[in-house]
Amino acid sequence: MKVSFTLNSETRWLECQPNQTLLHALREQLGVKSPKCGCERGDCGTCTILLDGKSIKSCLVLACEVEGCEITTLEGLMQSGLTPLQKAFLDQNAFQCGFCAPGMVIAATELLEHNSSPNRGEIEEALAGNLCRCTGYAPIIDAVLDLVDNGGK
Amino acid sequence: MSNYKYIGKSAVRVDGKAKITGAAQFVDDLDFGPDLLYAAVVESPHAYAIIQKINTKKAKELPGVVKVVTGKEFPYRFGLYMHDRYIFAQDRVRFVGEQVAAVIANDPATALKAARLVEVKYKKLKPLLNVGDALQQQGVDRVHPDLANYFHVPWFYPKKDSNIAHFRKIRRGDVGEGFGDADLVYEDNYVVPRYAHCAIENHAAVGKLDHDGRLTLWTASQSPHTQRHLFAEALAPLGFTHQNVRVITPFVGGGFGGKAGVTMEIVAAALATTVPGRPVKLLWSREQEFYNTYQRQGVEASIKVGVKNDGTITTLEQTLLWDAGAYVEYGANVVNAAGLSATGPYRIPNVKIDSVCVYTNLPPGGPYRGFGYSEFIFGLESHFNQIAKQLGMDQVEFRRKNAIRAGDQLAYGAPMHANGLLEAIDRVKQEIAWDTPKEIPSDSSKVRGRGFSLFWKAPAMPPNASSTAFLKFNEDASINIMVSGMEIGQGYLTVMAQIAAEVLGVPPEKIRVESPDTDRNPYEWQTVASHITWSCGNAVKRAAEDARDQIVDLIENVLEMPRDDIYLENCQVRSKIEPDFALDFTEFIINGLMLPDGSWRGGPIVGRGMFMPEFTSALSDPETGQGGKPNVHYTVGASAIEIEIDRDTGKITIPKVVLAIDCGQALNPDLVKGQITGGMLQGLATVLYEDMRFDDQGRLLNPNFTDYKIPTSLDTPDQIVPIIVEVPQGDGPFGARGMGEHTMIPAAPLIANALYDALGVRVKSMPITAEKIVAELIN
Ligand code: FES
C-alpha cells in the first residue's frame, strides 16, 4: 500500500507491506539511519522519533499508519546546525558508544519542548524509555540540566 | 604537577559530533545496495542432543531462498584460546539456540520463514545444566567427548575424560601451616549466576566474497585483527589465508566484552563463501544477543580464610567452580585470569586456589567487563567483611592492614608494583564519611547501611599481545592515525588523539583516528582487558615520537639548528633559544624543505609505533602456578556505598557511592569519570536486579529487556563520586594504565556489605533482589 507523509519537512511517500514497521521503512526504504534497532519490541528506545511532535518508538508503529503525519528524526532537528541540546551533549561528553544517542536526543528534545525548565526527576522520567548501557545516564541528565540552567543556550 | 598541554585535560571527544548527529555509522547502517542478501539461522531447541538428520528440501523450495547451508559444508572448529567451537553444530547441539543450519534469502522475512522450514531430527541427551551434574558426568555424554583432541594454549590444563576444560592451580606458601598460625578460620560459600552484556547494539555482520577471491567482513566487533585471524584459521581448508580475508569495523554500539573474539560473525563469514559476488547480512535479534553470543559465566566459590587476632590474614583457600557453558574457547581464560588473582588486592602469604572451568549445556560463557574479577570479588569481599566483624575490627582498617603494597609477592610469585591502593582506601573512607554516624531516615520503615570493598584487575592477555600504529601528516598539518583498537564508547579515539597531540604539538581537533580495516590499519590484538589505553597508547606515542624525530632531523639538517633546542607547539617548530623562530608545519610536512641549490630534503612525515610487553610469560608450573609473570600490571582501587533499604518492600535506593581508582595518569579525566559512572551502574544492576532465568531444560526464559531488567534513567544512584588516584605506571603512556572494566567490579560486595550493615543479614548469592531481602527478613 502507498502512504504519504512529511518527513523532516519534506513530503515523502512509500510503498509498504501492511506488516512493515515505520522503523524498517525509514531505515531500509528511505535511508534515514539515525533511528536504530535495538530490540524491535518497544523496550530500548533507540528507534525513537517524533510523530506529530510526540516521541514514539518507531518499531511499534506500522508504516501504513502514518498517512498524513509529520515525522521528525534526528536528521530533521539539525536544519540550522546543531541544536543547543546537541551542543550541551557534545560539550559534556554525554555519550560513550553513541548508539542510544539519536533516540535520547529526540526524547530530550520533546521534553524541552513541553517543559523548558525540567528538574532532575522530570528529566529522568522523560528519558526512562531510552536505555543506555554505557554512561550510567548521569552525564546525559547533567547535560540537560546544565542547558536548562543556562537558559537553554 | 605535570605541565602537559593535552594530557590530563578533559578534551571533548573527537567522535562526539558524529555520535550526537547520527553521523556515526554502525554495521547495520552501512549501505550494501540492492544486491544484499539476508541470512537467518536454524537454532537448536534442545540443550543437548544428537543431530540425526537435517532435511532442507522445503526451505530450499521457498521462493526467494538462495541457499540453505548446514554443518556438512563447514565441518570446522574455531576458537581464541581453545578450538572447541563450531561454525555450525556438527553431530551434537550443546545449548538451546545453537546454530545448526542457515538460510540465505533475498529478504529477511523469507530467510526467517525458510529457517523454520528446515527439519532437524534430534535424539535428546540429558543436558548438564549445572556444575555439579557436569562434574559427575564422565561418560560418553560429557559435553565434549573429543576434548583431548582440541588445540589449546599452553597455559590451559584440561582434564581427561571429564567436563573440565581447564584447571588453574595456584599454590603458594604452606596452607596447612597458615591455618595453624591463624587465630580464626572462617569458611563460607558464595554463588554468582550468569549475566548478559546487553550492549544496546546487537551483534551484526555482513560478509562478501568477491569474485577475485577476497573475503570481506563488516562486523560490530572489539577485535578486527583477531577476527581476521580466526576466520582465516577456520576457513583455511577452503584456501583462505590472511591475505584474502579482510575485516572492516565501523563504530560499535557498546561491547563490554560481548563483542570480543568471534561469535556469530563466523557464520556470516562462512555463508558469504557460498554466494560469491553478493554481500550477505546476518543480524542477531535481541533474543539471540542474550543466548547465542557470550554470557558472563556463573561461579560457585568456596572460601576458607585464616586470620590472626590482630587482623593479619595468614591463609586463603579458595575453590572457584565455573559454569562455563557449552564452549569455552574464550571463557576458559576468564577462569584462568580469576585463578591467578583470586586473592584480591591483599597480601596473603599462604594461598591455595583452584579455578575450574566446567563445561555445561548452557550458552557459551566468555569475556564480560571485569573478566572473572567481579565474580570472585563478591565472595571474597563479603567474606572479609564477616571476618572483620568476628574479630571486632573496623572493616576498612582490616582491609587497609592487609592491602597489597609495592614489593609484596603476588599469588603467582612475582612482585607487586607501586600502586595507590592505600590512598584510594583513605580517600574513599573520607568521602563516604565512614567514621561519622549514618543519617537516620525519617521514615521508620527505612534503614541505612554502608558498605566498603576493594577491587583490582590485571589485563588478561597472551604475553605477546601487541599494538601498532601508523601516523601520517596531511598538507594542512592535520594528522590521520591508523590503529586497530576499537572505539566502543570508552573514548579510545579521543585519548589516542590526545597522546599524539602532546608529542607533536598538534591539537586533538586536528587529528583523526581511523577505525580499523585490517587491510589498511596495522595490527592490534583486541580491544579488551582494559589494555588498549596502555598498550595502543604506547604504540601511538611511539608513532608520534617517530614522526617528531623525523621533523627534528629535518630541521637540524637543513636549518642547522641544534636538535636539543627544538620543540613543537601549535603546529609549528619552535626554538628554545630563539623565541622569534616559528616554522609552520604546513611549510614542510609533506613537501619538505628546499636547500639553497633548489633541491629538496624531507618529504611526507609518516610515523610508526609498536608496543609489545617483553617482560611477561605465561609459562609456569602447572601444579603451583609459580614461575611465570602472566600479568603486565594491576589497576587497584577502593569503593564505598551508602544505601537506604525499605524494610517492607526490600527496595534499595542509593544516596551515595564513591569509587577511587589508580589509573596511573588520567589522560582525560572526564572520560575516566564516564567509565566510573557507567561501570558502577552496570555493576549495581548485576547485584540488584539483573537475573537470568533458565528452565529445567536449559532454555533461557527472559532473553529481552522486558523480562531481563537493565537500569533506566530512573535507577541511578543520587550521587556517584569519582576519585582519581595517580601513581604512574612506569611503562604506560604518560604513566597511564587501564581502568575501564574495574569500575563495576566492587558493586556487588558493596551492596551485600551495606545490607549486612543495615540489617545484619548476609546474602551469599546474587542477585540481591528486593524479593530476596524481604524473604531474608521474614526468616
Ligand atoms: S527498537 Fe524500538 S524500542 Fe527498541
Ligand code: FES
Ligand atoms: S552511549 Fe552507549 S548505549 Fe548510550
